[in-house]
Amino acid sequence: MIAEALRSTDRLFQIIQILRRSSRPVTARALAEELEVSIRTIYRDIAHLIGQRVPISGEAGVGYVLGTGYDMPPLALLPAELEAIVLGAQWVAAHGEKELSRAALDVLAKVAAVVPPALQPFISVPSTATKLPLDASQDxxxxxxxxxxxxxxxxxxxxxxxxxxxxxxxxxxxxxxxxxxxxxxxxxxxxxxxxxxxxxxxxxxxxxxxxxxxxxxxxxxxxxxxxxxxxxxxxxxxxxx
Missing domain, CATH: 2.30.30.520 (SH3 type barrels.)
Incomplete structure (x- = not known):
């Protein structure tokens, strides 16, 4: 299960990410279902984040929102997020025109330059791969x-x-x-x-x-x-x- 694979710190980042991508209040139940943990765990995590001065507002039964003034370091990436970036960049590099292909490879190089050593293998030897184009398009x-x-x-x-x-x-x-x-x-x-x-x-x-x-x-x-x-x-x- 996802809950068994996520460390507590990773789950806190996940909660912030979910709140940041949503334009509406997110209930504890919705958070618990996405992260596959108990609602009680979500309540505890939300309390911990608020205690760390993360501007989360809301209450149980209504939902939570993240304050607009808050921002995480942009490359505090989880392994699955990094895999998503690598997979997307692989696809664009294979299927895009020259400008987009080069841009995709540049993105990977920039990400590789700043992620910690423990995450480097997700870029150098990724666990994902895209299907190559069936033909060379002339357009x-x-x-x-x-x-x-x-x-x-x-x-x-x-x-x-x-x-x-x-x-x-x-x-x-x-x-x-x-x-x-x-x-x-x-x-x-x-x-x-x-x-x-x-x-x-x-x-x-x-x-x-x-x-x-x-x-x-x-x-x-x-x-x-x-x-x-x-x-x-x-x-x-x-x-x-």
Whole structure:
């Protein structure tokens, strides 16, 4: 069980992490379930943290929140957290374009430079590995331009080859790049279709970053796309049932 593997100090860090990532009060029961310990243990740990001047407020039955002014050392990492970083960086290094691949390796080097010796093996001889790409995609350089346009909130003009081989021109509002083991998708609002569309980046024949801002904040576009995807998936699940 997780409780048997966690030392008391590690569990205290875990509690702080859970509170820090939550925007709402977290109950002792929720903490106990995630850490697989008793509620009494959580009460004792919370009391200990408060005694160490960690700004936790709340009460039993209501939930606990972490004060906004508090911050832990950013690299007080648990082994599982370090493994998550290594696994993610491995995947990006294998699947991302040159800029992202180099950035992923730089992240690992920076983390390795500051973690204590006891944690070094989690980086040098990791227990995790990602599946390598099945083929060498030729569109990776274009992804750099796509990400730049997403960050800048500017429109794109695409020459896109569809599944039937027909090439069309589209002006789109880029929202996010979605990665899988074998493909990368540009999720965007298409002005022609007046709807969200998914464009495989290996089918984009040419891309031009336009000097025009997208017509809606990207955060709102992302929320709308997520809501649409959730609705579509729920419909598919309902029909399958």
């Amino acid at each position: 990776k350089d274009d992804r750099t331009n796509l990400r730049a346009a997403i960050r800048a909130g500017t429109k794109l003009h695409l020459h896109y080859r569809d599944q039937q081989g027909e090439v069309t021109e589209r002006t789109v509002w880029p929202v996010v790049l979605g990665y899988s083991d074998t493909t990368c998708m540009l999720i965007a609002w298409c002005e022609l279709r007046q709807d969200f569309r998914h464009f495989r980046t290996d089918r984009i024949q040419a891309v031009e970053i336009l000097d025009k801002k997208i017509g809606e904040p990207r955060t709102r576009l992302l929320q709308r796309w997520k809501a649409q995807r959730t609705s579509e998936l729920a419909k598919i699940t309902s029909e399958a049932g």
